[in-house]
Amino acid sequence: MSQIPVILAAVLSFAITAVGGLFIIPFLKRLHYGQTIKEIGPTWHKGKQGTPTMGGLMFIIGIPVATLIAYFAMQGLDKNTFATILPSHRARLFYGLLMALAFGFLGFLDDYIKVVKKRNLGLRAREKMLGQLLIAAAYIAACYLSGDRSTSVQVPFAGDIELGLWYFPLALFVIVGTVNAVNLTDGLDGLSSSVTFCASLGFIVISGMLGFAGMNILSAALAGGCIGFLLYNFYPAKVFMGDTGSLFLGGLVTALAFGIGLPVALVLLGIIYVIETVSDILQIGFFKLTHKRIFKMAPIHHHFEMCGWSEVKIVTVFSVITLIGAVLTIIWVSAL
Template sequence: MNSGMTLILITLVAFAVTALLGFVMIPFLHKLKFGQTILDIGPAWHKKKQGTPTMGGVMFIIGITAAVVIGVSTLWLSPAAQGYLGDPRGNIKLFAGVAMALAFGAVGFLDDYIKVVKHRNLGLTARQKYLMQLVIGVFYLVMLYIAGDRSTAVAVPFFGSLELGPFYYLLAMIIITGFVNAVNLTDGLDGLSSSVTFVYAVIFLVIAGILQFGQASVIAAALAGGTLGFLVWNFYPAKVFMGDTGSLFLGGLVVALAFQVGMPLLLVFAGVVFWCEAFSVIIQVCYFKATHGKRLFKMSPIHHHFEMCGWSEVKIVSVFALVGLLGGALAVWSVLLL
């Protein structure tokens, strides 16, 4: 089996396992009464979603992980795909990226468990969650260092390379924790985070192909298949939510793909929706404090602002996915100019 067929296999495995798990997981989550609690701070019409099963991210966590293992094994064993994965040290980066995503997913699972089972609506405290994320981020950067990724220069799209020295690691930690939480914030409407992440995965499948990073192609193909499989159940009206379990896992893979190809700043373009969501919250909080109670947006994150403006969930998801596609096109363009 050649590399192209293997990538198709990876995508199909991730899609099929994730989609089929819905038939088992959703009734199981209903039986356990793992329903989403809708807080009063959100849009009032979201109350009708009360009780929709959450923690469904387990579905694509299993699907994506299985697809990566099957894909890498197939590439190793197939004579037609010999050499596709390139430098064996790249496999350390691949598995470190998946391990990082699984670790973030575990933090999300703990958060969801506290919310749903222990009936504490806010779950882990922000400090607890961030400290765990810092530890995971440090682990990932250490694994990249072991894999031979020791450059402290960062590629700036359209401008060239910039040497940062020790400040590279500070920037890397900000990117890792920032984007993981940004993906988490994007998960606020039916199908939003999974749709935007699907587009992101497809973009990085193209970028990995251009740069000939076989390991990144494996992750991107699995991520695309898994998010598409989840959309079968998560698109409006959602039958299941991914919860922090799923969104933090997705955030880990989003970050891993950018570091896998050695260009974390591609997230400026390819991850435009994610950082806009995060900055809308930061701007709202700062504006609220500076103006003693006034709001710049009707509600944050920004997707709720558009809801309050009368946009339907389907329209918001469609527009945000399109914005992600346009940002991704800029990312691809910047790579082609290298």
């Protein structure tokens, strides 16, 4: 497959996202769409009060536009590759994009309620969970109806495992769990976007190795969009992605994992998402049982903040861990 569409997707996504920030951030400021800092966070985060949120709109525009342009450019540049893309693979690409956009819209509603309606916690937990379950179920059903009927998963060192009907509730759990994990990771300047960029590099290599042309383009667009956003989101952040951006990124990461047929790869490619979620669950569970805390604050990035680590150091270390996870995943896939 020609690498021109992949490079085009990355460059276009970066450019659209970066240029979009020049217009979207001032627009959000004029609307006074500023972030409200929760009282339970570190006290020094109060200085971030009022920083524009919903900045995820930048890459929500950039990534899909770049993906579609590059995907159809591939038809003209490499007709053989385009012709050999299975209908089920096309379905995974477009349904995956739609799923990510739907999650982004749900996040937008959450942010809108927070900043416009002045309800600090946004959507109620059950409302948000119901919305996420419906979106994930719609994606799974759409892929199934398109002819993607596989119910087996590849597991490291165990090979192909047939799950049968158990595949569907487990897929639902993985999608919703990953989306919320990415949302949970969005707690420091540049953290979620940096970690997701590193994960996207792994997806670029793996999708290329396995011959998933559409997913190769989508993962490149994700990488470009994350870098374009980091121009404004790296410490000190000029804008936050909000739930608008983090839920979209979560949806896109799961779309890539299911799109290449390796949802289990999220354990390594999304190792930081897993650690963040587990730390939060352990903290809550342990406190309910003992009224004591395991970490100084959860999720775990706040623990390291309380230990004196700078935001830049945490982002750097977490990104390196994600890169290590990506390398291990590539090694595993190469051995399949």
